Amino acid sequence: MQSEKPYLLFPYRFMRFNEDVLLVNEAGEFIFLSEDDFARLLSYQLETNSETFLNLKSKHIVTNSDPTLPIYLLATKYRTKKSFLNDFTALHIFIVTLRCNQKCRYCQASSEDETKTEFDMDLYTAKKCVDMVFKSPSPTIKIEFQGGEPLLNFEIVKYIVQYSEKLNKIHHKRLEFVICTNLLAIDEQILRYLEGHNIWISTSLDGPKDIHDANRITRKGSGTYDIISKNIKLAKEKLGNHRVDALMVTTKNNVSQLNKVIDEYLKQGFCSIFIRTLHPFGRATKEKLGYDVETFFENYKKALTYIIQLNLDGVTISEQYATIILTKILTPFPVGFVDLQSPAGTGIGCAVYGFNGDVFVSDEARMLAKMGDHRFLMGNVRRNSYEEIFKGTVTQEAIENSCVESLPQCSECAFQVYCGADPVRNYYGQNDLIGHRPTSEFHQLNFLVIRHLMELIKENNQDIMNVFWSWITNRSIDEIKGLNRG
Amino acid sequence: MKEKNKLKEEKKLIIKFDASLYDKVAVLKTCYIFQDRCHTKTETEKNSSIKVILTPKKESADLQQIENQFWDELIDQQVRYENDNLFSDIRRLIVEQAFRPVSFADLKNKIKKHAI
Known part of the structure; x- marks a missing residue:
């Protein structure tokens, strides 16, 4: 029963990430914690006025107040992430x-x-x-x-x-x-x-x-x-x-x-x-x-x-x-x-x-x-x-078997929100729509590339981040630098 | 007790541990992940312990490294399993609210009902 604890934990997925731990919430927002802080988080020993706690709270991974607002906000962000379904x-x-x-x-x-x-x-x-x-x-x-x-x-x-x-x-x-x-x-x-x-x-x-x-x-x-x-x-x-x-x-x-x-x-x-x-x-x-x-x-x-x-x-x-x-x-x-x-x-x-x-x-x-x-x-x-x-069994099967939220290994992967599944590749390569993640090249490659990009993000080199934002926003680096200067 | 018995045979790693420490789901998920480097076999024993047999796919595999990785992963999988139990109601509420939204007040009532 979480209500008896000093704070409430919200859904997140985690992964050991070099010397730290990566935590990603349901909407893809992420934070890196030290191993010690992660242990403190799990054992409800984080000080609720600490910087770590406040950072986690801002990512809706914890709260020490009414949970309605963070759940409401997470749902809105989740809906936006899935808006390609609309x-x-x-x-x-x-x-x-x-x-x-x-x-x-x-x-x-x-x-x-x-x-x-x-x-x-x-x-x-x-x-x-x-x-x-x-x-x-x-x-x-x-x-x-x-x-x-x-x-x-x-x-x-x-x-x-x-x-x-x-x-x-x-x-x-x-x-x-x-x-x-x-x-x-x-x-x-x-x-x-x-x-x-x-x-x-x-x-x-x-x-x-x-x-x-x-x-x-x-x-x-x-x-x-x-x-x-x-x-x-x-x-x-x-x-x-x-x-x-x-x-x-x-x-x-x-x-x-x-x-x-x-x-x-x-x-x-x-x-x-x-x-x-x-x-x-x-x-x-x-x-x-x-x-x-x-x-x-x-x-x-x-x-x-x-x-x-x-x-x-x-x-x-x-x-x-x-x-x-x-x-x-x-x-x-x-x-x-x-x-x-x-x-x-x-x-x-x-x-x-x-x-x-x-x-x-x-x-x-x-x-x-x-x-x-x-x-x-x-x-x-x-x-x-x-x-x-479009509503036949072929489409439905392909969809049902490609939700990473319920696929083996993907369901608990910290990269889940950033990734996807390809039932056709799985079927062709592994004779199964769900596929076998540990031996899937599609999975291995996506995992390696996402991890590499996450490592670069974690380094937080301002020049490299400017390049990344220029790609994401389709703007020049000078424009991005101008935005950073605010 | 972390580990009751461990036998290292040629090209094979046998890990035994107390079943009460780790849920079966966590054990099986760990074994699943290790299928990229090992053939895995899981058995339950009479004295409520679990035996996992890992046979590396590569001859050159470092058994000690595999064992260390296995324990690290098993603990993480156990945490994930416990987290999933902890989060299941909140996760369902988030997805429900995302696709079938209700007013803030109604959401508050739903949360109360779930005793979160």
Whole structure:
């Protein structure tokens, strides 16, 4: 019975953190305590007028007064952290074709030859998909075109854009479009269309020529660096720098050369980079392009240090994975990143529409289906209703099994609020939606990265914190310094 | 008594302890976490003690280090288990209030009802 004690303890999760103990409350607010203070806290021996007690009280981990207000405040903060649940599915990925003019060594999508038009989405399916998208209650709808190479079926892209714009005159949603393209087939006419309909470009750039061309090749086997560099420039000229983004994939070819990749991103005019791991699907496994978690993490740490130093030297560039996690740690707000949330964004944050109208909970789920396992197929827009697809057992199972609050080991982890689960990766890698945390690479990597960022936060180096806040708030370091001076 | 008996055999660590000191949940959660480095086996014995057998997955594993880590983790898991019992009502109230909010006064009454 806590009421007989000098203070009341509120829910928190803890972790030994070097010589200290990290305590995190239900809303993600954290504090470091010495081992001695932690022992005093647990044995109700903290002085209620001590600085430690007052700090803990400010984080709603203890109280010596009426508990209603802290519970009320914690509930409000908890609701804010989980506010990504309010709107349901916002991201809708359209696989408008499986055809591709490239044959990248790590392709997850197992693309088809350029001539095989039977793998294109047809008009009827496209219409059904858009009708389905607009049944989502989300006030924001982002349609992302993927493939294959979506420019190879650009007529359907145009139809989807125009039909969506037409429907949106009734629905009044915030409608966004992104086309994920390798840029090989881009031309001025297409760019004019993209500009006219406010369609953003997300392309792929793995690093400088030797690194990029090692994996990203045409079907005939030649490198694509020269042409895409030229087309990135062209696209930026037409659409503006901010409307062209790029993603990289870390393979064994570039994992130890991430600084070169970062330099290439700067050279091409990008001001952010997402150092992404290789997903173990499709050709990536056959080509043996992977690496172990420790190798990635050690190189990621070096790359992060390099990026931080660049910022301190006056160069603006952020790392997106770190930014997502830092936002989760340092702000009350959720992040719209479906791979790192609880429950996972499978179906409720993101849905993937295959060229034939099949709807999957995630892109990885589609890869799995391509490999012959349809475990995460929610339904088909031609045969099933919105309710059957989005409220069916596939979606429900994926959600139920991805709440970190109830997953083994996650349930008591101090990083729980900052982390997430991926039932599709668990199922693919460990044959179980819940997965086995002690041997999960997804878990190991997230844990290591979150811990590293938390160590940097604990060091509280003002320069590094300024860089982090500039990433989180998308402001310059000078602006952040100005805010700090108050 | 922290530890009743401990036997170190080749590539195997056997840890025995009084079952009244640690809840079964804490023991099993500790064993679960150790599955990244060891195969684990848990047995109860007649004299109300628990026996945990840890077999390292790597030949080069340092048994003493594993044992130290195991005891540290077991104590932390026991604290977490006790905390969870302590916090369960408050945690439920927080989540309830987050997703099905009531007025401040009604929340106060709910808290009183739970005798927090």
